[in-house]
Amino acid sequence: MSMATERKTPIRVLIAKPGLDGHDRGAKVLAHAMREAGMEVVYSGLRQTPAMIVNIAVEEDVDIICVSIMSGAHLTLFAEIMELLRAEAGETIPVLGGGIIPAQDIVTLTEMGVREVFTPGAPMAAITACIEGLVPA
Amino acid sequence: MDQPYEQSKLQQAKERWEAERLDPALAKVSRPRMPSDVKQQRLYTPLDGDGRDYENDLGFPGQYPYTRGVQPSMYQGRLWTMRQYAGFGTPEETHERFEYLLNQGQGGLLVAYDLPTQLGFDSDDDRAKGEVGVVGVAVDSLADMETIFSGLPLEKASPSLTMNAAANVALAMYVAVAEKEGVPAERISGTTQNDILKEFIARGTQVFPPRDSLRLTVDVIEYCTANLPRWNAINICGYHVREAGSTLVQEVAFALANAITYIEACLERGMDVDAFAPRLAFNFSASANIFQEAAKFRATRRMWARLLQDRFGAKQAASLMFRTGAGSAGSTLTAQQPENNIVRVALQALSGILGGVQSFHSASFDEALAIPTEHSALVALRTQQVLAHESGAAEVIDPLGGSYYVEALTDQIEAEVNLYIAQIEADGGMLQAIEDGRAQAQIAEASFAQQQQIDAGEKVMVGVNQFQDDSDPKIELHRPNPEIVAAQIAKLQQLRRERDNGAVQAALVRLEDEARGDGNLMYPILEAVRAYATIGEICGVERKVFGEYQAASI
Structure with missing residues (x-):
């Protein structure tokens, strides 16, 4: 809260649900928590392709992208998102991941350039703090 | 407890117990209570059954x-x-798992479909990328349902088909499998x-x-x-x-x-x-x-x-x-x-x-x-x-x-x-x-x-917000096998070449006509399924007629 209020403009976050997964409980809870922490949240809605997500991120001029996946398709979908993002935005927008993601895949995602991956049980404050740390004031 | 006299005596006794025994005890030591959706008292007594009628209410x-x-x-x-x-994974892998579970004494099957199937996309659809056979089995056509259920005791299996938007297609496929296995419609049991x-x-x-x-x-x-x-x-x-x-x-x-x-x-x-x-x-x-x-x-x-x-x-x-x-x-x-x-x-x-x-x-x-x-x-x-x-x-x-x-x-x-x-x-x-x-x-x-x-720690989750430890869980996890996707797609494409495509087209046209009218779509869908139309083709017709739902944003 305190960090957010020191900023001149609020952090803009894109919460994205790629693929066919319909489990959006976490996405909605986080959208709420981020707004309470003073951030502006754009929610992609369900079933977005990686290209749609990268487009929204560029058009909405967001500071960070939080990708939520529960369906096990994370390796394929993150790879595409990171590749498109490099092409469209030169990798300037940091990406966070969240969902049901086994530890060995977190290593792979980090190697792809995903900054941090949150799994079930992560407190909301840890995620908002991570975002505030990654987006310069 | 029928008599008001007894009732009020008990009420007084309870109040006395609270004032003289419970409250002093809690004043010495009391722990925070678990948050609860449903408001609860600390103790229930016959007072809480006031007015309940055994035969009528229980x-x-x-x-x-x-x-x-x-x-x-x-x-x-x-x-x-x-x-x-x-x-x-594939219908073959799921068939094996089902056979195993039935042999271990499981009484019924609960079929998990992958997301493309649940949403009416074929395995080679662009939108299915990364999701084929991941959270459930990939089912593109009747041929896949035949593979899953062939040889299993259909009258005993009583499968629950976890399909919603395309529940009609899933049911039609199961009915068609039962027909082929010779189980009469009035004997098949299960759930959509x-x-x-x-x-x-x-x-x-x-x-x-x-x-x-x-x-x-x-x-x-x-x-x-x-x-x-x-x-x-x-x-x-x-x-x-x-x-x-x-x-x-x-x-x-x-x-x-x-x-x-x-x-x-x-x-x-x-x-x-x-x-x-x-x-x-x-x-x-x-x-x-x-x-x-x-x-x-x-x-x-x-x-x-x-x-x-x-x-x-x-x-x-x-x-x-x-x-x-x-x-x-x-x-x-x-x-x-x-x-x-x-x-x-x-x-x-x-x-x-x-x-x-x-x-x-x-x-x-x-x-x-x-x-x-x-x-x-x-x-x-x-x-x-x-x-x-x-x-x-x-x-x-x-x-x-x-x-x-x-x-x-x-x-x-x-x-x-x-x-x-x-x-x-x-x-x-x-x-x-x-x-x-x-x-x-x-x-x-x-x-x-x-x-x-x-x-906030008010609701305790053991291992998450209390009693944590950092030791890595050493458990073996299921890994999806990426090679199955190519196999599933190859099977699907072979099916599209070998089936009677005239019959498929005719069935899909009839489905579209019925969808624009007000008939029951189960019948044309069953016909399309029997002709080995794919789930993507059948749901594609419905998408064309009904359009897709866009959720309000949050």
């Missing part, structure tokens, strides 16, 4: 209002069905989930707009009523509502409000309530809070019987029975210290059994990390077998009946759910609540409140 098992169970003998006759959710309204508010695999979706749901109910007397046409789910973060009261309220919407739509179609109500089944969540969950099942049985009799004028006993499966609350399982989940699942299964459910799915301990391995799936099944044969919970019918606490809780849940449903109806009913996004918002609000309680 009755005997198998008798109105079914509070104590839908069958007279309950588990004394037959244990609940241990029905594990399974399915992954077919509960599309909860997809809009909780699970997210809706495809078509709400009102068109409702038409397709009623098509399946109407078809089953006319042709499949042993098939449960719909499995109305509170489970996913609760998993999306709702309270216990919201779980029951939204499930029953959805049920009311389906019943009214069936009546509008001219069906007789006693013709279809016996084929409506339910699927609820079971958390580790055994008393609240047991009370929930008892309350819902009573509410359903009253609803069907008083509001819809049902006359058959079978129409009044709330028959339900239950599943362990997956969202309460933790990625941290995953073996703890074995204990949680055992309590969850006990909740369901004390609640008198007809079938139970016990989740695997690795659920918060991946889909189950053969090992974790077996532990989950064994958990139910231990409860069935070693705990004694199945030895007495409705063992919690008469508990001051559980009876009071049963009454309270019924009253709170009734109020919630009355509000939904005053606001225009479930379809309106979905279209306005109101139901979704109410669930999201409850889910946020719950997360706040966890983050």
Whole structure:
């Protein structure tokens, strides 16, 4: 809260649900928590392709992208998102991941350039703090 | 307790105990209480049963209002069905897993389909990328269903097909497999989930707009009523509502409000309530809070019987029975210290059994990390077998009946759910609540409140916000096999080359005509399925006619 209020403009976050997964409980809870922490949240809605997500991120001029996946398709979908993002935005927008993601895949995602991956049980404050740390004031 | 004199004497005694004994004890030491959806007292006494009438409010098992169970003998006759959710990869792999589970004593099958299948996309569709065979089995056409079920005892397997937007296609495929295996329609048993309204508010695999979706749901109910007397046409789910973060009261309220919407739509179609109500089944969540969950099942049985009799004028006993499966609350399982989940699942299964459910799915301990391995799936099944044969919970019918606490809780849940449903109806009913996004918002609000309680440490999650340790869980996880995708796609493309494409096209044209009119689409879909039209082709026609639903943003 305190960090957010020191900023001149609020952090803009894109919460994205790629693929066919319909489990959006976490996405909605986080959208709420981020707004309470003073951030502006754009929610992609369900079933977005990686290209749609990268487009929204560029058009909405967001500071960070939080990708939520529960369906096990994370390796394929993150790879595409990171590749498109490099092409469209030169990798300037940091990406966070969240969902049901086994530890060995977190290593792979980090190697792809995903900054941090949150799994079930992560407190909301840890995620908002991570975002505030990654987006310069 | 009938005499007011006795009542007031007891009331005085209770107040005296509180003032003289309880309060001083709590003043010395008291711990914070567990947050609860349902407001609870510290102690229940006969005072809490004031006005309850045994025959009218509880009755005997198998008798109105079914509070104590839908069958007279309950588990004394037959244990609940241990029905594990399974399915992954190719139809061949799923066939093997099913065979294994049936050989291990599992009573019924619960088929998990992958997301492309659930949403009506073929495995080679662009939108299916990364999802083929991951959360369930890939089924593109009748040929895949033949592979899954060939050689399994279809009359015994009683599969539950977990499909909603494309429940009609899944059912048509199963009917066609049964035809080929020589099982007559009146002998096949099983369930289609077919509960599309909860997809809009909780699970997210809706495809078509709400009102068109409702038409397709009623098509399946109407078809089953006319042709499949042993098939449960719909499995109305509170489970996913609760998993999306709702309270216990919201779980029951939204499930029953959805049920009311389906019943009214069936009546509008001219069906007789006693013709279809016996084929409506339910699927609820079971958390580790055994008393609240047991009370929930008892309350819902009573509410359903009253609803069907008083509001819809049902006359058959079978129409009044709330028959339900239950599943362990997956969202309460933790990625941290995953073996703890074995204990949680055992309590969850006990909740369901004390609640008198007809079938139970016990989740695997690795659920918060991946889909189950053969090992974790077996532990989950064994958990139910231990409860069935070693705990004694199945030895007495409705063992919690008469508990001051559980009876009071049963009454309270019924009253709170009734109020919630009355509000939904005053606001225009479930379809309106979905279209306005109101139901979704109410669930999201409850889910946020719950997360706040966890983050603040008020709601303790062992291993997550208390009793943590940093040791890495050394458990073996299921890994999806990427090679299966190419194999599945090759099979699909071969099918498209080899089938009678003239017959497929004719069936799809007929489907489109019927979809633009108001016929029951089960019949043209069955024809298309028999001609080996793919799920993507069939749902593609429906997408063309109905369009796709776009959710209101949050």
